[in-house]
Amino acid sequence: MTILYYDCFSGISGDMNLGAMVDVGVDFEYLTEMLNKLSVKNEFYLHRSRKQKMGIEGTKIDVILNKENHEHTNHSHEAKHTHHHSHEAKHTHHHSHEAEHTHHHSHEAEHTHNNNNADDHHHKHQHRNLESIKKIINDAPYNKNIKTLSINMFMEVAKAEAKVHGKTIEEIHFHEVGAVDSIVDIIGAAICFDYLNVDKIISSSVELGGGFVKCAHGVIPVPAPATVEILKNTPVTLGKVNFETTTPTGAAILKANVNEFTSKLNFNIIKTGYGLGTKDFDIPNMLRVYIATEIEEEIGKSSTVKEENNDFDIEEQIIIEVNIDDMNPELYEAIEEKLFDNGALDVYKTNILMKKNRPAIKLTVLTTVELLNKIENILFMETTTLGIREYPVKKKMLKRTFEKIQTKFGEVDIKKGLLNGKVVKIKPEYETCKKLAKINNVSILDIYSEVSTLIK
Structure with a gap:
């Protein structure tokens, strides 16, 4: 089982996540090409750079807004710019994020800023409601997985904003989260998850920071109310630094996609990636992610164990079979997609002849012990079968290594x-x-x- 693990020792924001994803193996050109399929493609571009935080090198991604017409040659914008966003509608949140939602002009925050030099820049972000954001997503020529992941993340933000402000989801207008840079962060995250195609996403507890920030509503505590709402029932830590380290966008990325929050790790690390923030803290301002393979100790509960001679990997898996002779063939595609989405390792069909020479399909699913009940339920609920067969199998595989070559x-x-x-x-x-x-x-x-x- 391939795992994407989030090590959020310094929190997470949308662009830190993009940096970590690119650093761990997502092709930057592919990410850019996919984001350029959006209807808002003329309003932004991505800039990638390699930097260090406390001697640790990683990838910095900036979302540069073309409409801002900033005449800066250094797109990483290490210089601090102050902004006062003039919104026409009531803001959902304005956080001075020291974390790194510093997209286009090294903002200390993901949201509106009321800095000491507020008159330096005055600009408006376009406000969008949930339906307009869904239209941007659904109008793009993306596969179903990318669209579903994107909408799920926006829903987490919408539910939190609605709760904090006492409104319905339909009434909420996204402000900074509805701005182009945050749309890029969330849809970009979905593209990266689809590209990596891991079996499971796990996260550590999430550092939220501490202190207070000044915004358009006054002085508010860190973490911001929307971040707290999104991360309810999620393990968090507080106070490593006196700044905001996790943004609502970063929180939504985790809440919508992480399968398990735990510090009990049991895997082989294949690759490590670092997504860098802009500000310098007393701790490295970065998001670390791992691509790893799971190790289990007990055969029958495990995905991978080692042979004594260390020449092969052994996987204990389960084969499930059903014979079907009375189902509309059009349904197989949707059923197979659902099985894969829920962790099936393989799904295939075999033409067979049943009693009385009735032509039928034997639908075979390969899965792990852990997912057996979930896969069985899908087969009972989604197909016409009244019974299934299951039996354990042992899969013996060559040892494998993964590398990259430049062509x-x-x-x-x-x-x-x-x-x-x-x-x-x-x-x-x-x-x-x-x-x-x-x-x-x-x-x-x-x-x-x-x-x-x-x-x-």
Whole structure:
């Protein structure tokens, strides 16, 4: 089982998350290309840079707003700019986020700022309600997964804002969260999750910061009310620094996508990524993420255990089968999609002949012990079957390592299979090749051919 783990020792904001995702392996050009499919594409662009915080290097992502017409050559905007946002409607939140929601002009906050030099800049963010944001998402040519993830994150913010301000979800107008930079943060997060395609997302407890911030409503405590509302029933820590470290957008990214909050870790780390903030704290202002594979100690409850000779990985899994001869064939696609969305490792169909020579389909699902009940319930609820068969299987696999190689088309993920410590198979990852083929407007065979030349 592949895991994306969030280590939120210094909180999380939307652009810190984008930086961490790119740093851990999401292709920046692909992310940019996908975001440019939005109807608001002419209002922003992404800038990527490599920086350090307390000697630790990571990726800094800035969302530069074209409509601001800022004539700065240094897009990372380390200089501090003060802003007073003149909103026409009542603000939902205005937080002076010291964390890093400093998109286009190194803002100390994700939301409106009332700094000492408030007259330096005056600009308005477009206010959008939930329906207008859903339209932006649904009008983009994204797959269902990206759209669903994006809307789920916005719903977390909408519910929190509605609760804090005593309004309905329909009445809430997103202000900074409805502005282009925050739309990019949330939809960008969905694109990254879809790209990584991990089996499970886990997070540590979330540092929220402390102190007070001045905003358009006056002085409010850190964490901001919306952040607290979003992270209800979620483990948090407070007070490592006297600034706001977790923004509502960052909180929504975690709440809508994390499967488990825990500090009890049991996995092999494959890769680490760092997304940097702008301000300097007494602790490193960054979000750390891991790509990892899970290790379990007991066979039957485990996803992966090791053979004594250390040459192979063993996985204890479950095969579930159902024979179906009375279901509309159009339904299989939706059922298979739901099975995969809920953690099925594989789903396939076999043509069979049942009693009285009735043609039928044997639907087979491969899953883990942990997900057995969930998969069974889907089969009973979504298909016409009245019964299922299940039996344990043992999957024996070559040891695998993962690397990246640089081609003329871009970076390609490579998987190597080892037997007795020697590489016996090398294979490029299909999804990476497919994305590069699309970006470069070439045949996927061209990508495979280039990779084959380099790995011989």
